[in-house]
Amino acid sequence: MIAIINYNAGNTRSVENALSRLGYTCTITSSLQELQTASKVIFPGVGEARSAMKVLKDTGIDKLLPTLTQPVLGICLGMQLMCDYSEEGDTRGLGIFPIVVRHFPPSQRVPHMGWNTMSNFQSPLFTGITESDDFYFVHSYKADVSPYTIATCDYIEPFSAAINKNNFYATQFHPEKSGDVGMQLLKNFIEL
Template sequence: MKLSIVNYGAGNIKSIQFAFQRLGYEAILTDNPEEIKTSDKVIFPGVGEASSAMIKLQQSGLDQLIPTLKQPVLGICLGMQLMCKHSEEGDTKGLGIFDVNVKRFSNEVKVPQMGWNTISNLKSDLFKGIKEKEHMYLVHSYYAEQCEESIATSDYELEYASALENGNFYGVQFHPEKSSKAGEQLLKNFIEL
């Protein structure tokens, strides 16, 4: 099993690497296109601001590579948002893998949403062994709208897509690497896809 984490200088990737280590898998951190292409599974992480993260992706050419990948790819948090069509954050054009836009929560609620929220309407092998209304840890100010590619939803101000799937591409808004046992189950499921 060759597992790689796309390393483009956006966020806390150590935690993801450690989470796989706890499951008994060694994940490599890389921005090398060949390494990524020849991996069995690819993790696309991201923390921070969308437009500057997208610029970093473009500088390394990874924005071209990622949409062409054929193996299972899991976007986490900002990684998932960058896989969408467009984000309101910095008016950023995304990779367009998921046919959905990313918007900001209004000031009717506290922004960022920070903490543990439930996930519902689960429909993917990614959630095997994970029950409806399980709690996952989230920190985000922007959300993907409810859409056809949604495989999990959460409620904060409104119902939004907290996980997406399109072919070999998966995205989760929450942080499985920080979501206790349920998060570990999800990472295990991803490895076993």
């Protein structure tokens, strides 16, 4: 079973629809038991870090998620919450990635929104995807480039477009809104 985490801050239906187009069935859930027994877990996100983290704490997902051993994919806010800390709402994250999420500098127009290419692919997540392919981004906060970076994007300065640590993968962009290349990335994740 593929589980999509329901924590009132995710674009869960968009992810479900994308997976359905690929021929996969999934469950949108906040059940700790279903998340623990799923073969793959997707942690989508649209919203604000502090209020999203409160829901994760209230449901116990904050304690469970870092202990999962199956492949987990964080998307956008999901990626940011997987990090140690976000400047958005002065929010302590899940600590899966020892990374600080920062607001884009004042010199940059935010949100960073639209289609961008990426570079420095370093993961089977990008099998069949080239550096000339565009992905859809919409965010005002970013994770700096780190040893966990598996793809970078440049918006005035480079930032982590995707990160990986063991069984945890995360993307700042929205694969479910990125057309055929996003579908390829989701397929690659499911086939890990």
